[in-house]
Amino acid sequence: MHHWPRILAPSHFAPLVLVLYLLVAETMIRADGSEEGPAPSFTEVILPLLRAQCISCHGPDVQEGGLRLDSFDDALKGGDRGSVFASGDMANSLMIQAVSFVDPDLQMPPKNKLSDDEISLLTQWVLSGAEWTEPATVLFDENASFLQLLTSGNGNIRILKADAYSGNLAFGITPLQRDAVNIPGWDYPIRETPGPGEYRYLRMAWKKQGAGSIMLELAANGRWPEAATSAGRYVAGPNTTGWSAISVAEAAPTEWTVVTLDLWNDLGDVALTGLAPTCDAGDEAFFDAILLAPSLASLDTYEISAANPTLLDPIGDAFTDLRNPVRKAFRGERLDLWSLRPLQPSVPRTQDNLSSAKTTLEVQPLSEIIDAHVDSRLQAVGLTHSPEADKRTLLRRLYYDLTGLPPTEQEVQQFLADQSEHAYEKRVDALLASKHYGERQARLWLDVVRYADTHGYERDEFRPLMWRYRDYVVRAFNDDKPYDRFVCEQLAGDELVESSPRSSEDQDALIATGFLRLGQWDSTAAIFQEEERLRAEMLADLTNTTASAFLGLTMSCCQCHDHKFDPFLQADHYRLRAFFANTQPKDDLILSTPEEHHEIEMHNAMLDSDQLKIKDEIESLSESDSTHKAQLTEKIAQLHAARRSPELAYGAIDAGPHAPATLIFYQGDFHSPREPVEPGFLSVFDPSGSEVSAPRNNTTGRRLALAQWIVSADNPWTSRVIVNRIWQQHFGTGIVSTANDFGFSGGRPSHPELLDELALQFMASGWSIKQLHRQIVISQTYRQSSQETQAGLLHDPENRLLHRQTVRRLDAESLRDSLLSVSGLLLPYQCGPPRWPEVPEELLYAQPAILEAIEGKDEGRQQGWYAQAAELTDVRSLFLIRKRCLPIPFLQVFDLPDTTVSCARRDATVVAPQSLTLLNSPESIRCAVALADSVILQTQLQSFDSESHLDKVITFTFQTVLQRAATESELTLASDFLKRHRAHHAETYPNPIASALDQASRQAVIDLCRAMLNLNEFTYID
Secondary structure, three states: OOOOOHHOOOHHOOOOOHHHHHHHHHHHHHOOOOOOOOOHHHHHHHHHHHHHOOOOOOOOEHHHHHHOOOOOOHHOOEEOOOOOOOOOOOHHHHHHHHHHOOOOOOOOOOOOOHHHHHHHHHHHHHHOOOOOOOOOOOEOOOOHHHHHHOOOOOOOEEOOOOOOOOOOOEEEEEEOOOOOOOOOOOOOEEEEOOOOOOOOEEEEEEEEEEOOEEEEEEEOOOOOOOOOOOOOEEEEEOOOOOOOEEEOOOOOOOOOEEEEEEEEHHOEEEEEEEEEEOOOOEEEEEEEEEEHHHHHHHHHHOOOOOOOOHHHOOOOOOOOOOOHHHHHHOOOOOOOOHHHOEEEEEEEOOOOOOOOOOOOOOOOOOOHHHHHHHHHHHOOOOOOOOOOHHHHHHHHHHHHHHHHHOOOHHHHHHHOOOOOOOOOHHHHHHHHHOOOOOOOHHHHHHHHOOOOOEOOOHHHHHOOOOHHHHHHHHHOOOHOOOOOHHHHHHHHHHHHOOOOOOHHHHHHHHHHHHHHHHHOOOOOOOOOHHHHHHHHHHHHHHHHHHHHHHOOOHHHHHHOOOOOOOOHHHHHHHHHHHHHOOOOEEEEEEEHHHHHHHHHHHHHHHHHHHHHHHHHHHHHHOOOOHHHHHHHHHHHHHHHHHOOOOOEEEEEEOOOOOOOOOEEEEEOOOOEEEEOOOOOOOOOOOOOOOOOOOOOHHHHOHHHHHHHHHHHOOOHHHHEEEEEHHHHHOOOOOOOOOOOOOOOOOOOOHHHHHHHHHHHHHHHHHOOOHHHHHHHHHOOOOOEEOOOOOHHHHHOOOOOOOOOOEEEEEEEHHHHHHHHHOEEEEEEEEOOOEEEEOOOOHHHOOOOOHHHHOOOOOOOOOOOOOOOOOOHHHOOOHHEEOOOOOOOOHHHHOOOOOOOOOOOOOOOOOOHHHHHHHHHHHHHHHHHHHHHHHHHHOOOOOOOOOHHHHHHHHHHHHHHHHHHOOOOOHHHHHHHHHHHHHHHHHOOOOOOOOOOOOOHHHHHHHHHHHOOOOOOOHHHEE
């Protein structure tokens, strides 16, 4: 108890509660019987904890409260409140006070308190003296890609997988190999007293096979040492090079030997930018475990040991192997994340089906399994399913969910009249076979992959061929393309095609790689020499979108540091990024087969020959034959117009069989590259590099390897993520409410066993999305009414247990498409370039890029807005232009998502501008006018004199808009509405038109249609 006097000293100002906490912590620390207990390892325990929880806010880029915690000196110096710890004096430690949450004004990390174990470790470390040893930086040890950085030499270099000094790998080199004076990412400051990010010592292991010497040459500030200067050149054995060098040993070692070099003593204040490992003559030199560190103590913390059978064993997953880097970084924590678990089959039994003979997955339909899981959870809280919705409500729900369009009145009446046993299932199958099914599913998928028709950034130029990817997605869903194939085509379609496309399937595989081009593209980067910045941003965006879309993982959190919550390392982001390192955009991807291409060439050659003949004839004519000349000139123009071109699309191809190195960026800054990484999957499962075999000579095969891992049966995320997205489509919220985040910060599954059943059955059905839709929508769970009950409000207020269906507002596109559909304006446009609707002129002039185009200053870059006649734009909203800098105003009001990042789930706000837009926008009024004219024509309305005529108009309007008849009270209200509005408009249109409905009456019908199109019943799915 020797700390009592110091803790209670008045000058320390420590709150009593902190004293009590620290006494408890000390007791815990000393449970082993020692006075203070062994200090936790700084490099293995404390430093990873600081990096994970503190450095992002108190590091080199951000110093909140003036505090920096990436070096001991800065931590001692402290911030605005002073030093964060007094070594060995817990009572004065602001760090321990902050993490303990004993002071409400000083709580760190502010949003997520450390665990008791983490607080105990920090406390024990401070108590033991807060020893701080900077870790060594590894220039080479286990990273085979290091050799790719050494590219300019004229010797031979190879990876050695046996007899390594440290771990599994070393490298061998034969003379001469003067390499890499400026290695990417190398700018290591060498200082006498290193600060954060600075170094002094280099340590390595080397040996020589055969006679002669072994040498290491270092580049300082981008230059090799002068021939007469020994500093920066180290040799063991006789120096026969003619260059001055520092002798390390009289003879080259024949066994692994460790050497430590004091670089500052030899070179002074310089930046280490490259190295050249080599030897003079005879056989081969070997190098391993090349380390850079600020101190000898830092070098000593790196565990270097001779290779042995255990080291040669591959490192296993974090659950079973203590060597796994994820297990080390997070001290064995975070491994209980639910989405890491393998898929587990489970069929619960309710009281109703305990005695059922359907006890296996083979004989029990998935729809029944769904109901059994949901029933089991409901019964646990005393709830049951709601009654089935009425047939009209159910049919509207089904049409919108599967096609995004409302049924017609005729379709509703046919369904109501069909009393056969499987009437509902027949309608489900018909909708799944409809061409509109693919259009609906494509719209939702395009949200996930952040589809747009323009580049984004400052100019936001039009991408004239991007629509081909959109149409590919429509075809894929309509054809029920297996989802695993769908994934592989988007990530590596070019690697699935053997050569030029020979079939429509090959063409689609190439078009699918448009997925790799959907991110933003800054065309001004080349002007400002920012190609490196743009490439880094594009690869980061592609990596993050791939992880979110297919795996439901937030890998964007790993760009700058290890993940804050999930068991993922910063290296994992870059390991995934490395799969895309060799991807090269291609704007003119040729989709024609070789036969088609040859036919096009022959066709054009014949046209060219005919044009030459006509030109010769023109030259032979005299000046007086002007009329004939004009006819021949017109013929040449016709022949030119008849020329054919191969079909083109945007895609990605591999730049060749060799990929550039992928480097980890310190704090995510591309200006600060660090060690290289190999392509690899998530370290929690497999920390080694992935096995990649090139399918063809001109590709690395990396993206195909990634795609095959993503769709492998062992991957715990992919099938869960897609079935959760489909479930979300039908219930408004997924079983996991955060469709793009299956991590700790995302939602927990409301029905985890059901999620796994869906995922397993989905894969077993051949990854068929149509079959998944079918089983969900025929379940009793889906067919429930949305009627709320008191019991439901009490026991399941958020409806997470699904005791009823969820009322959902139509999304922006479905709402606009419904307006066009019921008004009769919807055009049967199913594919092709996007249509450009008119937008208010003031919006065009508010966009600098569009204004530049209006003024003719965009030099043909297609930055503008190319509005078409309104009648041409009455197509499904899927086929309208998606311009990043200017979303279509009508759609934006109804929560159109941003196209710069993946959208997991649409917002569904309810705000006044939506009603005002639906009532008064030009789009709404056009539809209301068209609907009114259709009503007048179909009902042959001549006047308002007859009540039966008005009832007929009202009934027809209700049937068209809501697919039901009006009630008696609605007939009365609507009739009164028409009369009042006709009287109002009569003041504007006093003279009726002969032999036609007068304008005042027509305007009244238009007003009724405007009101009907603004009803909740029209804009919501019940």
